[in-house]
Amino acid sequence: MKDQRPAVIILVIFLISAVLLIKLFLIQVVDDSFLKKAERNAIQRVVDHPYRGLIYDRNGKLLVYNNPIFDLMVVPKEFKIGDTTRFCQLFKIEKEKLIEAYNAAKTYSRVKPSPLIKQISTTDFARIQDFLVDYPGLFIMTRSVRSYPNATAPHALGYIGEISAGQLEKDSAKYYSQGDYVGLSGLERFYESELRGNKGVKYKMVNVRGIDKGPFKDGEYDTASVAGKNLTSTIDMDLQLYGEMLMAGKKGSVVAIEPKTGEILAMISAPFYDPNSLTGAEFSKNYRKLNNDPEKPLFNRPIMAMYPPGSIFKIVQSLIGLQKGILTPNTTFACNKSLVACHNHPSPVNLFGAIRNSCNPYYHQAFRMIINQELSTNTFKDTELGLNAWREEVLKFGLGSPLGLDMSGERGGDVPSSRLYDRVYGEGRWKYSTIYSLSIGQGELQVTPIQMANLAAIFANKGYYYAPHLIKAVDGDPTKIPAKYQVRHEVGVDAHHFDLIQDAMAEALYGTANRAIIQDLVIAGKTGTAQNPHGEDHSVFVAFAPKDNPKIAIAVYVENAGWGGRAAASTASLMIEKYIKGQITRPALEEYVLAGNFIY
Known part of the structure; x- marks a missing residue:
């Protein structure tokens, strides 16, 4: 009985090793779920928002076009800030709003980017871009808002704004995400599906700290955005x-x-x-002002x-x-x-x-x-x-x-x-x-x-x-x-x-x-x-x-x-x-x- 003990130990070790090898084979070769999970952790999905279609008058004169604006994005884990007062002065943001935006971003993800300051104008972007290097975890994402060169026909053309929770619930096609912009009135609303275009997607490799390491598989799975259709209106x-x-x-x-x-x-x-007042970062402020005006300009x-x-x-x-x-x-x-x-x-x-x-x-x-x-x-x-x-x-x-x-x-x-x-x-x-x-x-x-x-x-x-x-x-x-x-x-x-x-x-x-x-x-x-x-x-x-x-x-x-x-x-x-x-x-x-x- 004493002479059989080494054999039993060897047999147990062999059986355990066999089970582990089989399990490892199943995980690495047969079951790719762990691979997918690992890739999701290493891949960042970035939505490429399309340019919204332009609107012309009946004679080909431009009524509505797209103007670039910039969202300041933050990766909470990387974000470092020393002098909060100086930051707020540079980026023209109140301290309470900065804290609110940062906490919202951190709640969403510590390693994925979220908006910190939305709709920064071209002028303000030129002013702040040299300071971005001083704040790790910040980068700029370019978007666009509507602009009206002749500030005319606001009630006919309408305006766009950030999608509401109620509109998201009604989006059966699941095209929109929180933070997207949609037509809220006029032609912008009625012809939303024609004007919005189709989103594209880019996949980027990021390390465990969320830092961009280049396109995933050389962009094999990337899709380009498709600009919205241009409209010719009947307006003269x-x-x-x-x-x-x-x-x-x-x-x-x-x-x-x-x-x-x-x-x-x-x-x-x-x-x-002026329809230009309902664009950019001042949208909410100006909308409230117009909506409360006793003369009812929005009517x-x-x-x-x-x-x-x-x-x-x-x-x-x-x-x-x-x-x-x-x-x-x-x-x-x-x-x-x-x-x-x-x-x-x-x-x-x-x-x-x-x-x-x-x-x-x-x-x-x-x-x-x-x-x-x-x-x-x-x-x-x-x-x-x-x-x-x-x-x-x-x-x-x-x-x-x-x-x-x-x-x-x-x-x-x-x-x-x-x-x-x-x-x-x-x-x-x-x-x-x-x-x-x-x-x-x-x-x-x-x-x-x-x-x-x-x-x-x-x-x-x-x-x-x-x-x-x-x-x-x-x-x-x-x-x-x-x-x-x-x-x-x-x-x-x-x-x-x-x-x-x-x-x-x-x-x-x-x-x-x-x-x-x-x-x-x-x-x-x-x-x-x-x-x-x-x-x-x-x-x-x-x-x-x-x-x-x-x-x-x-x-x-x-x-x-x-x-x-x-x-x-x-x-x-x-x-x-x-x-x-x-x-x-x-x-x-x-x-x-x-x-x-x-x-x-």
Whole structure:
């Protein structure tokens, strides 16, 4: 028994050695999980952010480009700082923010880089770059922010900002990471997927201290970023800048459309702001300032503000009446001011005269004929049936719901139905005398400025429109724009009915908007003065020109500016002249608009 002991020991050692060798073989040859873990510890994955696509105006002029900025990155394990006060002075950062950023970076990883100071400008980078060598663990990563060479069209173009936690949760494709920038409004948001491009990835070898040791496997697994697609917008930059000059210091909207295509030539929301203020390191500070401004410069009036259309809606009433055969060119009514107030003009008037002179009593009586057609022997029911039938015709003009503009936040206005009045007054307890204010575009009727401009395009096109849009081409290809912007929408009114309408609108300038008259250029237009219970009335004007071959349709809405023939008509006329003639021949009118003294 004693002689067998060495053999047993040798056998045990052999068996243990065999087990260890087999396990080592499995780890090193069969199972590569440990190898992968080791490589992950030695490889640093660096995302290569693509350049965002540029945005041009319809004539190829640059509206938005990329400007380089720099993020100061830190590897916490390597970071050494002596004089904290001096560091904060050099890098323009508060001590509390420095500590907060460093602790966040350390929590994320002690050996991987994290942002310490974001969005350092080119000027500040030039100032600090010589000091980086004094602080181990710091390096610069280059990124880009948007820049606007002409500081124009902020509401149309939109802005970008750091992605929120909520947006990250909704990112089902998992494209974005915390700290990425995305479009937050305007074209930047709507065409985010086209503008953002595709990220690239670079893999770098790092030692245990996180120091860069060169590309992993000579860059075999690296992928290059792909720049975003460039967009050509429909905006005419010169017209946009001119309109912004005219609307400076005012509140309201200007929307100009090319009638035959639905392309938006200018979209102005006043007051406006410099889009460059929402870029770079001051984004949060400037956004809060703009958001808290009582003048609401961030509010996108052309697509979000809802107003009563006023007398411009009389054109819609006329067309519905003509199409239904309820009105004819010879339908004549007296200007009976006991029905509703009106200004002085010849009486009685036919339909042409009613449009030319914007006769309120005419439309009070015409609207009654449209609504009360004796569809029921019950007066209340007859009004209900007539109103709902009328509403269906109005909706065809692109009112009562969003037009589908390529921007988020578009509101649809409101065209009231019988349900509204049933809720307010009780079922069967209202009739025509309750709703007659709708006849002249007042009361519960609400439209947006973009819808007003679209109405002008419908009048110009004699009965059809293309949904207004801001995109003309993607990467130079006009066929890549969304298909819905190439769909023609008919409003259900025969084209021949528009002949009288267009002639009357051209003549109306001599009756209610003689400031809008341009020599050698026939404009067809309609004024409106929308009642405002909170102050001075709003000035409204829609028009298109030239009358016989329309190239521009426009809507101007100037808040608290009184009569439509003053502020709105004058502004629209100057915009039309600028677009068609390329220059202004009426400097006195331009001075009048710039001065802004419309009430007196």
